[in-house]
Amino acid sequence: MRIVLLGAPGAGKGTYARLLSEKYKIPHISTGDLLRQAIKEHTALGAKSKPFMDQGRLVPDEVVLRPLKKRLGEPDARNGFLLDGYPRNIHQADTLAALEKIDKVISFEVSLPVIMERIGGRRTCEKCASIFHVKNMPVKVEGVCDKCGGRVYQRKDETPLALEIRLETYKKETSPLVEYYAQKGMLMRVNADYPIEKVNLIIDPIISELNKIR
Numbered sequence: 001m002r003i004v005l006l007g008a009p010g011a012g013k014g015t016y017a018r019l020l021s022e023k024y025k026i027p028h029i030s031t032g033d034l035l036r037q038a039i040k041e042h043t044a045l046g047a048k049s050k051p052f053m054d055q056g057r058l059v060p061d062e063v064v065l066r067p068l069k070k071r072l073g074e075p076d077a078r079n080g081f082l083l084d085g086y087p088r089n090i091h092q093a094d095t096l097a098a099l100e101k102i103d104k105v106i107s108f109e110v111s112l113p114v115i116m117e118r119i120g121g122r123r124t125c126e127k128c129a130s131i132f133h134v135k136n137m138p139v140k141v142e143g144v145c146d147k148c149g150g151r152v153y154q155r156k157d158e159t160p161l162a163l164e165i166r167l168e169t170y171k172k173e174t175s176p177l178v179e180y181y182a183q184k185g186m187l188m189r190v191n192a193d194y195p196i197e198k199v200n201l202i203i204d205p206i207i208s209e210l211n212k213i214r
């Protein structure tokens with residue numbers, strides 16, 4: 001069961017990936033997480049990626065491919081995966097097609113006001129990476145993580161300017177992938193403006209079907 005999750009920032013790809021990963025016991029592979037981990041560990045990959053990420057731009061294809069290939073080669077990815085954040089342009093999609101046989105691509109489609117609301121209000125714990133929201137899921141004590149006491153902050157790439165660049169990048173580079181996968185008959189589109197439970201009700205049966213035939 002090899003699934004790609006497509007969608008603009010704020011579409012909820014990460015949230016659904018985590019839910020489905022738990023339920024179907026297949027790994028959630030997020031290139032954004034792999035790169036953030038590299039930054040945290042101060043590796044060469046992290047140093048190369050950080051300036052692009054902070055500005056909301058795409059990290060060069062050859063840079064992101066290396067950690068992705070390594071992760072896809074790990075034993076738990078053999079039975080399938082939920083790929084979140086890759087591919088982000090046509091070149092990456094062609095690269096992925098040469099590496100893996102993808103079963104399904106789910107496109108989470110979300111409107112601009114919903115994106116602004118979700119991302120603009122998002123706050124992240126520096127230490128344990130828990131996610132909060134100033135309106136929908138505020139921390140109990142301003143600036144402090146409820147779970148581990150770490151500092152809660154707004155990610156650099158979630159500030160208004162970086163978000164604007166990310167959305168432009170998405171429109172220009174990533175959104176053509178919807179047509180790319182539709183033409184290959186691999187695409188399922190979901191309205192991701194709906195609340196999580198409703199979106200889950202739509203996608204879960206599809207994944208469940210794929211799970212039966214794997």
Ligand code: AMP
Pocket residue numbers: 009030031032033035052053054056057058059060061064084085086087088092157166
């Ligand atoms: P994400 O957590 O998926 O929103 O990714 C955060 C940032 O990591 C993006 O804004 C990019 O700078 C970088 N990134 C993640 N995945 C890719 C990718 N497939 N290609 C290029 N850059 C990526």
